[in-house]
Amino acid sequence: xxxILVNLIxxxxxxxxxxMLSAGLTLIFSMMGVLNFAHASFYMLGAYFGxxxxxxxxxxxxxxxxxxxxxxxxxxVERYGLRRVHQYGHVPELIFTFGLALLIEELVQFIWGKNQxxxxxxxxxxxxxxxxxxxxxxxxxxxxxxxxxxxxxxLLYILTKTRVGMIIQAAxxxxxxxxxxxxxVPLIFMGVFGVGTALAGVAGVIAGPVLGTFPGMAFVxxxxxxxxxxxxxxxxxxxxxxxxxxxxxxxxFAKSYNIEMENILNAIGIATPENMDENLFRDFWSLTSxxxxxxxxxxxxxxxxxxxxxxxxGKRTQ
Amino acid sequence: MSxxxxxxxxxxxxxxxxxxxxxxxxxxxRMGAGTMTITLLPWIIASIAMMVLPxxxxxxxxxxxxxxxxxxxxxxxxxxxxxxxGGMLSFGHAVYxxxxxxxxxxxxxxxxxxxMLPLPVLPLFGGLFGMGLAxxxxxxxxxxxxxVFAMISLGVGELIAASSVIVVAFFGGEEGISxxxxxxxxxxxxxFLQQQEVYYLTAAWVIISxxxxxxxxxxxxxxxxxxxxxxxxRAEFLGYSARWVxxxxxxxxxxxxxxxGGLFAINYEILTxxxxxxASSGIILLVTFLGGVGFFFGPIIGAVVFTLVQTVLSxxxxxxxxxxxxxxxxxxxxxxxxxxxxxxxxxxxxxxxKAKLLVMPYLKTLLPAAxxxxxxxxxxxxxxxxxxxxxxxxxxxxFWTTFDSHTLLPWIIAGAVALIGIAIAxxxxxxxxxxxxxxxxxxxxx
Numbered sequence: 001x002x003x004i005l006v007n008l009i010x011x012x013x014x015x016x017x018x019x020m021l022s023a024g025l026t027l028i029f030s031m032m033g034v035l036n037f038a039h040a041s042f043y044m045l046g047a048y049f050g051x052x053x054x055x056x057x058x059x060x061x062x063x064x065x066x067x068x069x070x071x072x073x074x075x076x077v078e079r080y081g082l083r084r085v086h087q088y089g090h091v092p093e094l095i096f097t098f099g100l101a102l103l104i105e106e107l108v109q110f111i112w113g114k115n116q117x118x119x120x121x122x123x124x125x126x127x128x129x130x131x132x133x134x135x136x137x138x139x140x141x142x143x144x145x146x147x148x149x150x151x152x153x154x155l156l157y158i159l160t161k162t163r164v165g166m167i168i169q170a171a172x173x174x175x176x177x178x179x180x181x182x183x184x185v186p187l188i189f190m191g192v193f194g195v196g197t198a199l200a201g202v203a204g205v206i207a208g209p210v211l212g213t214f215p216g217m218a219f220v221x222x223x224x225x226x227x228x229x230x231x232x233x234x235x236x237x238x239x240x241x242x243x244x245x246x247x248x249x250x251x252x253f254a255k256s257y258n259i260e261m262e263n264i265l266n267a268i269g270i271a272t273p274e275n276m277d278e279n280l281f282r283d284f285w286s287l288t289s290x291x292x293x294x295x296x297x298x299x300x301x302x303x304x305x306x307x308x309x310x311x312x313x314g315k316r317t318q
Numbered sequence: 319m320s321x322x323x324x325x326x327x328x329x330x331x332x333x334x335x336x337x338x339x340x341x342x343x344x345x346x347x348r349m350g351a352g353t354m355t356i357t358l359l360p361w362i363i364a365s366i367a368m369m370v371l372p373x374x375x376x377x378x379x380x381x382x383x384x385x386x387x388x389x390x391x392x393x394x395x396x397x398x399x400x401x402x403x404g405g406m407l408s409f410g411h412a413v414y415x416x417x418x419x420x421x422x423x424x425x426x427x428x429x430x431x432x433x434m435l436p437l438p439v440l441p442l443f444g445g446l447f448g449m450g451l452a453x454x455x456x457x458x459x460x461x462x463x464x465x466v467f468a469m470i471s472l473g474v475g476e477l478i479a480a481s482s483v484i485v486v487a488f489f490g491g492e493e494g495i496s497x498x499x500x501x502x503x504x505x506x507x508x509x510f511l512q513q514q515e516v517y518y519l520t521a522a523w524v525i526i527s528x529x530x531x532x533x534x535x536x537x538x539x540x541x542x543x544x545x546x547x548x549x550x551x552r553a554e555f556l557g558y559s560a561r562w563v564x565x566x567x568x569x570x571x572x573x574x575x576x577x578x579g580g581l582f583a584i585n586y587e588i589l590t591x592x593x594x595x596x597a598s599s600g601i602i603l604l605v606t607f608l609g610g611v612g613f614f615f616g617p618i619i620g621a622v623v624f625t626l627v628q629t630v631l632s633x634x635x636x637x638x639x640x641x642x643x644x645x646x647x648x649x650x651x652x653x654x655x656x657x658x659x660x661x662x663x664x665x666x667x668x669x670x671x672k673a674k675l676l677v678m679p680y681l682k683t684l685l686p687a688a689x690x691x692x693x694x695x696x697x698x699x700x701x702x703x704x705x706x707x708x709x710x711x712x713x714x715x716x717f718w719t720t721f722d723s724h725t726l727l728p729w730i731i732a733g734a735v736a737l738i739g740i741a742i743a744x745x746x747x748x749x750x751x752x753x754x755x756x757x758x759x760x761x762x763x764x
Contacts (some may be wrong), residue, residue, distance in 0.1 A: 103647050226469060292484065301473045302473045
């Protein structure tokens with residue numbers, strides 16, 4: 001029971017971190033109709049900028065400034081890159097963001113090298129918040145939860161209750177009409193892109209100290225983020241939240257409970273073959289849940305795309 | 319500059335000229351590229367070139383590069399069957415090549431069966447297994463094109479790549495599986511011990527596969543794939559199922575990807591997780607797009623150029639992936655037709671007989687631009703050396719000169735070359751544009 005609680009907290013941290021990335025990505029998708037492959041790269045840039053600023057000015061300034069820089073870079077990418085490629089159609093746009101992801105990874109390696117950066121949790125948060133039957137929960141995790149929940153509530157408030165949010169929502173669905181009403185739609189798009197990438201930057205700054213700041217970090221998280229928004233339904237903010245938490249909990253629980261395939265198969269009435277060495281499916285029999293924890297999201301995504309292509313909360317029907 | 323439409327097979331300027339030649343009484347000829355000899359000519363030239371090349375470059379490393387090139391050519395052409403001809407963007411196509419290769423490797427290790435099998439037939443099995451996988455995956459992934467297809471391909475790709483570490487019996491885990499091609503039944507006395515013999519085997523497969531893929535693109539199914547790419551709704555109205563057309567393209571593409579995997583197995587005699595993972599899938603997308611997706615020969619150019627960049631440039635600099643990435647992004651942004659698109663842009667000028675008007679403006683603009691870019695590269699290299707070089711190791715060699723990267727002079731020289739080169743290029747660019755317009759205007763002029 002205690003272990004379940006610990007895992008719930010761990011899964012929540014992972015899920016909320018995923019959500020900070022997928023929220024921006026899903027907003028950008030509903031805006032441009034294109035998946036931004038470079039989104040996780042902005043998360044990585046956030047972590048690296050956060051590290052670089054934290055050396056000079058401390059962690060908190062990094063948390064404040066790094067997302068701003070990342071957001072400005074994102075806006076610039078939209079203004080000078082994506083908008084140019086947009087005229088060629090969706091596939092070149094997707095390819096452009098893919099190339100950008102490659103380029104950013106190379107750029108990061110060029111500037112900071114291939115090794116992991118010594119980006120650590122700030123001293124003020126480096127203590128144990130509380131313990132659940134011997135499993136200590138670091139304060140930093142609680143801090144991460146609060147930051148992400150705060151951002152979610154802020155985002156939801158801006159999008160649904162303010163005038164700016166209304167205009168953004170209208171621009172997402174009927175850009176022509178909103179433009180005809182006198183709003184600068186390209187500017188709105190640029191702003192949304194910038195805010196989305198800035199959110200990814202925040203995620204990078206706060207995840208860098210715990211998940212490690214290294215050139216592969218975008219790649220590790222990148223494809224999982226797409227999986228998240230595809231499962232949640234492209235363009236749906238609530239779907240992104242639900243799917244992020246779902247993936248966070250599924251992977252955490254699969255990693256901490258050692259469920260063996262053999263037991264499952266025996267339980268449903270398939271006997272273990274006697275001669276395991278000769279058996280073609282020997283690897284299948286010896287599967288354990290920690291082994292497949294990382295590919296569970298992909299299995300989930302493929303299943304969802306087959307049976308419910310619009311995703312859990314998706315509105316668009318293909 | 320980019321007046322080619324990536325969705326059509328011809329640059330816009332070529333259209334009127336092409337239609338002038340068409341005999342209105344024979345509408346069927348509109349698609350024809352001319353007489354039989356003209357369509358066969360590139361193939362004959364390519365075959366002769368591939369036969370002669372190993373006599374010019376005899377050393378083993380050159381042969382290895384050419385083998386790598388050939389494998390990439392088949393893979394890129396197969397990929398372009400999806401991306402260019404079918405409009406389906408796949409982020410996990412390496413899986414079909416990899417799985418085909420893994421099956422070939424297992425066949426190689428089945429000594430009884432392999433001893434009866436001539437080695438040149440092996441890629442066919444790779445193709446069949448790649449096709450088998452494509453049959454299964456395509457059944458659900460080709461239901462729609464666009465983003466959904468891309469995401470399913472990514473998911474399936476990641477799934478199979480990840481299971482390669484788990485399913486050790488088939489994929490061999492981290493170290494992969496290896497075999498020995500020489501245990502095959504001798505093929506007319508050839509045992510494929512020499513690199514050159516393997517080269518000819520690969521070359522033969524390249525010509526055959528490329529010819530087959532070209533033929534496929536000319537069949538009704540291939541033409542319908544183009545129609546479905548451009549306007550699936552209209553294709554449906556004509557009575558074709560867009561889904562089935564996509565499915566056929568997907569399966570055929572899986573077959574040729576598997577062939578390339580089989581050739582990889584023969585050539586390197588080892589397959590690992592690297593052959594399946596997302597990085598390989600990304601590279602093949604890069605290769606294909608760099609070459610140009612709008613033309614059949616685009617991926618061939620892409621494969622040749624990319625392999626050369628990869629092998630030659632990676633010997634010279636650690637930053638080759640950075641340059642390749644920059645080139646890729648620049649291609650997507652400025653020349654969505656790729657290298658093939660760039661080449662085909664000049665066809666109208668040649669047909670008008672005004673191509674020579676372009677020579678001098680090109681020299682005036684592109685030469686300084688190239689120098690400027692080299693200067694920029696020098697700056698990049700020096701920055702990299704300055705930041706990451708070992709302490710005390712201030713010497714670096716660049717463009718056959720050795721200097722101290724911690725002194726000011728080389729920086730000034732490189733910066734000046736970059737600035738002046740690009741400034742001249744910018745200054746002469748309008749002239750180039752005028753010359754370009756002039757060269758592409760029929761009649762009149764000088």
